[in-house]
Amino acid sequence: MMEGPIWVAGAMSGTSLDGVDAALLKTDGRRIFDFGETRYRAYREEEREVIRAALGLWPGDAGVELAAEVAETAHAAVLSRLKGAEMVGFHGQTLAHDPRGRGTHQAGDGQVLADVLGLPVVWDFRSSDVQLGGEGAPLAPYYHFACAQWIGADRPLVFLNLGGVGNLTWVDPRLNGPEEDGAILAFDTGPGNAPLDDLMRARRGMARDEGGALARSGSVDQVIVKAAIRRPFMSRMPPKSLDRNDFSDILARIEALPDADAAATLVAITVACVAEGLTHCPEPPARVLVCGGGRHNAAMMAELGDALACPVEPVEAVGLDGDMLEAQAFAFLAVRVARKMSTSGPMTTGVAAQVGGGRISRPRV
Known part of the structure; x- marks a missing residue:
């Protein structure tokens, strides 16, 4: 575990609550050496409702234990289908995120997965960062x-990720490492x-606006859009983070x-927030590469292309x-945790210094 590239399985269940993504990656925690197979396990509607009912709750609250069990079961099912991993990175299911208050809460116990999968599991990636004054995200x-x-x-x-919450990473690849x-x-x-899925x-009664078809047929209420981007969050200097429900009043x-x-x-609110966010970047980007479910929304991609002063493409355009x-x-982060490398820093989460978060659970049997 201490040197050279290894195959690691990573899993993510985001705030969109659609299901669990799992992927194999060969890495040494600094570079990508190869990509392996991927799997997806959708949450059944009854599972999704259990998790949705626990949103905003904290450890010990009624409903949290059941949501954690749903997340653990789904993750174990999809990760067991990936063969050849030496270790697992398990993010868990975010239920609440309040870095300046109660902290951050990802449901799911890495020890449960370690015992089921028979592999070391790295988990609880965010808590250390928040405890040391960071936002814990992204x-x-x-x-x-x-x-x-x-x-x-x-x-x-x-890199623009459009999941339940939007986030961006501005990267200068001319430097040697993300810590610089x-x-x-x-x-x-x-x-x-x-908000659109909700x-x-x-x-x-649909999970999403498939392909952005409904949004493309509508007209934008610019008064509501302007009110959304006048929120105090929008003027805060980054790094900064949000909970899934921080903009829930938009639905009202x-x-x-x-x-x-x-x-x-x-859709227009999401795009306006991204455009506002890009004004904080140290240098205008040469291109914006979009990942997450939002890149499948044709209305969102078209509006991003119109709003931003550079090419906007899905990440598939670069392989x-x-x-x-x-x-x-x-x-990738699991390897960094195992090798005592940092996983966040001042320009990603606002934490005062480079932080290596995460816990490691090893199989007990």
Whole structure:
């Protein structure tokens, strides 16, 4: 475990609550050597409802233990299908994130997975960062730096992740590592897909606006968009992070809008927040590479292309897998934890110094 590249399985279940992504990555914690197979396990609707009912709750609250069990069962099922891993990176299911208050809460016990899978499991990646004054998010930026070097980028670029919450990583690949001053800047931009998914579920009984079809047929309420980007969060200097529910009141603002106009307005809010976020970057990016479910929304991608002053493309344009990037990131971070390397720093989470988070659980049988 102390040197050379190894195969690691990483898993991620995001705030969109769609399911668990799992991926194999060969890495030494600094560079990407190879990509392995990937798997996906969707949450069944009854499982999703258990997790949704626990959103905003903390350890010990009623409903949390059941949500953790759902997450553990789903992760064990999908990770057991990946063969050849020497270690696992397990993010868990975020239920609450309040770094300036109660902390951060990812449901799921790594020891349970270690015992089931018979492999060392690295987990609880965020707590140490928050305890030391950081935001605890986003955590994928160090992996984004490795991705930028893997694709041979020679100018600053942005990785934009549009999951339940939007976040971006500005990367300067001309430097040697993500720990260097000026190598990266990362922060949450605002809502991603969560409000739109919630709207579709409430009004149409659908998991998402497939392909952005509904949003493309609607008109944007610019008054609501402008109100969203006047929030205090938007003017805060990064690094900064959000909870999935921090923008939940937006749904109340669009209640009177027809379905299509409401969907179009939510897409416009996400795009406006991203555009505002890019003004904080140290240097304009040469391109924006989009990962996460938002890249499948044609309305969102078209509006991003119109709003931003550089090419906007899905990460598949450079040979990466936008559905699995975050799962791969936690495989990458697992190696960094095991080898006592940092996983976050001042320009990713705002923590005062480089921090190596995470716990390691080894099989007991």
